[in-house]
Amino acid sequence: MDTPKTVYISYIETTPEKLWDALTDGEFTRKYWGGRRIQSDWLVGSPVKHIREDGGIDWQGEVLKSERPRLLSYTFHMHISARHRGEQPSRVTFEIEPMGAVVKLTLSHDGFVSAGATFETTHHGWPAILSSLKSLLETGNPLPFTGLGFGRSGEARTSLT
Amino acid sequence: MFKALADRSRRKLLDQLHAQNGQTLSELCEHLDMTRQAVTKHLVLLEAANVVATVWRGREKLHYFNPVPLHEIYDRWIKKYERQRLRALSDLKKGLEASKGK
Numbered sequence: 001m002d003t004p005k006t007v008y009i010s011y012i013e014t015t016p017e018k019l020w021d022a023l024t025d026g027e028f029t030r031k032y033w034g035g036r037r038i039q040s041d042w043l044v045g046s047p048v049k050h051i052r053e054d055g056g057i058d059w060q061g062e063v064l065k066s067e068r069p070r071l072l073s074y075t076f077h078m079h080i081s082a083r084h085r086g087e088q089p090s091r092v093t094f095e096i097e098p099m100g101a102v103v104k105l106t107l108s109h110d111g112f113v114s115a116g117a118t119f120e121t122t123h124h125g126w127p128a129i130l131s132s133l134k135s136l137l138e139t140g141n142p143l144p145f146t147g148l149g150f151g152r153s154g155e156a157r158t159s160l161t
Numbered sequence: 162m163f164k165a166l167a168d169r170s171r172r173k174l175l176d177q178l179h180a181q182n183g184q185t186l187s188e189l190c191e192h193l194d195m196t197r198q199a200v201t202k203h204l205v206l207l208e209a210a211n212v213v214a215t216v217w218r219g220r221e222k223l224h225y226f227n228p229v230p231l232h233e234i235y236d237r238w239i240k241k242y243e244r245q246r247l248r249a250l251s252d253l254k255k256g257l258e259a260s261k262g263k
Contacts, residue, residue, distance in 0.1 A: 006182060007225035009214040108216065127232035134233070143236050 005114065006123060008107040010130045014137040016096045019103050020069035022133060023094055026051075032132040032142040040074075042066045048074045061089060070096055076109070076118075083117040090118055105130070162230055165210035170195060171203045175212065178226040185221050 012019060022028045026037030033050075036058055040048040044066055050058045061075035073093040078084035090112035097104045107126060112118040128143075136142040165171060170193075177192055178184060186204070190197050204224060207213040214227040 007214040007216055007227065008229050009211055009227050010229045011211065106214070106216075123228075127228045128236075130229050131232045131236050135236075 005110045005112060005119070006108070006126070008109075008126050008130055010105045010107075010134050011099070011102045012105055012134045012137050013102050016069035016098055016103055018137060019096050019105060020072070022137060023072060024068075032136045033129055042068075042072075061092075064091065065093070072096075078118050078121065080121070081117065084121070087113055087116050087118050162210040162212060162234070165207050165212055168203070170199070171207055174200065174203055174207065175226060178213065178224055182225050183216075183223045185223060189224065 014022075022032070024038065024040070024042055026039050029036060029038045029050075035053040037051045038048065039051060040046055040063060042063055044063050046063045047060060048063055049060045052058055057079050059076055059078040059080075061077055063074050065071050065073040071094070073091065075089040076092045077089035078087070088111070091110055093108045093110075095104075095106040095108075097106075107130065109122055109126065112122075132143040166175075173193065174189065177189055181188075186197065186200065189204075190200050193200060195203075204213060208215060211230050212227055214225045216223050216225065
């Protein structure tokens with residue numbers, strides 16, 4: 001395995017199954033991921049899409065590994081601008097480990113060009129998304145997005161909620 | 162977490178990782194004026210606070226800066242002030258545009 005470029009860890013008070021569903025169910029992602037729905041049948045080789053409320057696609061990819069509730073990996077190709085589209089697809093991997101009363105979620109993102117558009121956007125986006133996910137699972141309330149997250153590079157979509 | 166960030170050497174270590182993510186202990190030691198033991202001790206604390214994430218690659222342990230806990234603090238204490246500021250700017254813009262239209 002090559003070296004991951006970024007690694008994010010969050011400890012969440014939940015079960016591995018609930019966390020898996022939160023990562024793979026479009027109705028669930030809509031709540032904490034700025035209204036975006038993830039869509040896939042989660043079979044290895046199947047497409048994954050991340051659809052905005054206006055129907056546009058933020059990113060898409062292909063399922064690489066899908067072992068509920070432990071390991072999920074897909075390729076990740078952002079479509080939010082020509083710069084993002086011009087970059088090679090990268091790879092996102094979620095590892096879920098139960099640790100007593102909490103679950104350790106490790107997100108590794110690799111295979112992107114250093115200091116490129118995908119890195120710039122996701123390096124701001126992932127911590128916001130993981131914080132919102134943690135809040136939703138633990139308290140039932142997601143965190144409001146203020147144009148942060150994956151909308152950051154799309155200035156036109158910055159909202160003042 | 163605040164205890165983890167309260168030390169100058171540990172903040173320097175985080176700066177190192179921020180500049181170049183995914184370093185081994187030896188790589189980190191090269192750039193710091195500290196003994197290997199001291200760096201190890203600081204890394205243990207930073208990892209316990211979850212501001213450093215580690216991943217094993219074979220027999221090598223790689224260290225990554227993990228911004229997630231910092232973001233949780235940002236969400237809890239800082240964002241609400243920022244939102245008020247953004248709302249004030251938004252109101253100002255609306256007010257100016259409305260008066261221009263008259």
